[in-house]
Structure formats: structure tokens, C-alpha cells
Amino acid sequence: MPLRVKVRNAESGATVDMELEGENTVEEIIEGAAGYWEKDAGAYVLRRGKKLLRGQQTVADCGLVNQDELELIPDPEGG
């Protein structure tokens, strides 16, 4: 059964609800949210509370539950 999470855009504060299956990966969530906000091509990471989620982890691996809040953060590349 799909679950629904809220993803927050760390740069703008905007949020979007996403419907996920257990086999969806963190990378898919990142790309889905970045695409929705038409963000610049760049590297992004996803956090849940104090934890950064690894890209290949699935929704089930991460233990995400209904109504969880995630945050999409740009991963700065410049030096």
C-alpha cells in the first residue's frame, strides 16, 4: 500500500506531497522532487530529521512511514 510523505525544498521552503511504494529509492525521491521544482541540474541529498538518506536505499530500507517529512538539500560542489 503506498504511503504519502511531504518533501520540503530547503532553498525555498516550499513543500510537495509524494506518494511512494516500498521499493522506491531515495534517488527517485530526490529526482522527482528536484524535477517538480525545476531545480538547476546539480547534486542534491535528502534528509530525514538528523539523518542523510543514502541514494540507493529504498523507502522500506529507510523505514519511512506515512506523513514523514523529508528535506531536499543542495549538495554544494564549488570550491
Place this chain on the structure above:
Amino acid sequence: MSKAIRPGESDEDRLDRSRRIQWIDLERLSDSHCLVVGAGALGNEVVKNLVLSGVKRITLVDMDRVVRSNLNRCVFFSEDDTASDNFKSEIVAQRAGELSPGAEITPLVARIEDIDLNALARMDVAFGCLDNVAARLHLNAHTYHLGIPYVDGGTYGMAGRVQVVIPPSTPCLQCGMNRTHFKVMERRYSCTGNEASFYEPKMPAEITTTSVVAAIQVREAVKIMSGREMDCIKHILHYNGLTNASENLELSIDPQCPMHSSDNR
């Protein structure tokens, strides 16, 4: 007879105020050899902070020359350097040396991929002050393999990050990367079969965020060199210059990461 002190004596010691922070091991800092990869904005600030902290031996790697667009955030560069087409690493080494007579700063005009790995093995701490994922992954892999602590910094406009990698106990840079990082890397090096093209995006950058990120990088390295690894960032600090909020975010080791497979070490 006990040693007598003189009035004003403490003002003659350039590291007197540092000595008053008792956990900083100035002797170890002085004996340590740091590798700084990248002599751009972060590299300028990191080297400045290292020499002022009392680090005496630094190897600085960068292949680029100074250009005018560097001058909004690079403390050691001047208009003359752009006119003279000077190499970044050589200028930083020369001017940082003036801040701390006796410091040995060795500039290497090269890509990190071209550096002899035996030279890396002698380093106590490595700093990533780079502007691309590929070079970061290269440095991450070699420092992890050699067991050298690696402090990586990154900026994008007012956003920054610092990651501290202490092999073998912490996750490495690659553990925290995902498909978006690799897409960025692929875009930079696209190959059409007959020719390879290099795309170098121009990223927003300013000095205040650069200064904050570089200061945190050096502070973490000072902890490592002083035996205070337990107080280092676990594992990635994200900084938002617009709100001045910073947060330490935990990352777990990726069991699929090549750095952490049992046969790699």
C-alpha cells in the same frame, strides 16, 4: 632556579593566544604535514588558516592560473597575478609563507590525479578544496585507502558543506553520493566517440560563505591533529548562509561503497 618571566613576554610569542586554548596541540600542528587540494577560494582560506594556526608543512596542489573572477574571494590573489598569468598554487604558497616565516609550503602545479601516491602517504590530514565531483572522489578513494583523515569542503552561493572522513570508522564521501552527483560528473566529461568535451559550470560564490566553510574545515583538522577526533563533525555539516543555520547530519556507511568492502583495505 625556576624560569623567570618578563613583562610583555606573552606578546612576543606569535602563538601565545592559541596556547591559551589548552587542548590545541601546537607541537603536533607544527610537526604535521597537510595536503591541500585546490588553491581557489577555499584553498586560499584553508592555507591562510593553517599557517596562522601554526601548521608548518603544507603541500598545495592546483593546476590552474589566477583569473580576475577569482578576486572577489581569494585573499592571496591580486590584479597583478591575473596580468602575469600566475599559477594559483605558487602564489598562495608564496604569500601564505609571508604570514608565517618558517612555514614550508610546497606548490604543485598539477592535477591531483597526477600526484605520486607515495607522497600522499606521508600526509597527516588532507583537505578537499575542489570544484568537482570527480577530483573529490579521487582524493576520497586514495586518502581512505591510505588511512589519512580527509576534510572536504564545498560551497554554492550562500550554501556550504563540510564532511570529515576518518578512515576506517566513518562513512566516506562516496557513501553520501547518489545519482545526481554522478550525473553532474557525467555532464562535465561528455564523450561523443570521436571527441571528449569538458563542461565547466560557473557557480555562484562569495567570500563570507567561503570563509565560514574553510574555517570549519581547518577547525576540524586542528581537532584531528590535536587528538580530538571524537569532537569532529559527525558526519556532514550543512551551512545555510541566508539563515546562518548549520546542522550536523548523520550518514551511515554504504555497504555497497567500494571503499568499505572488506577486500579494499
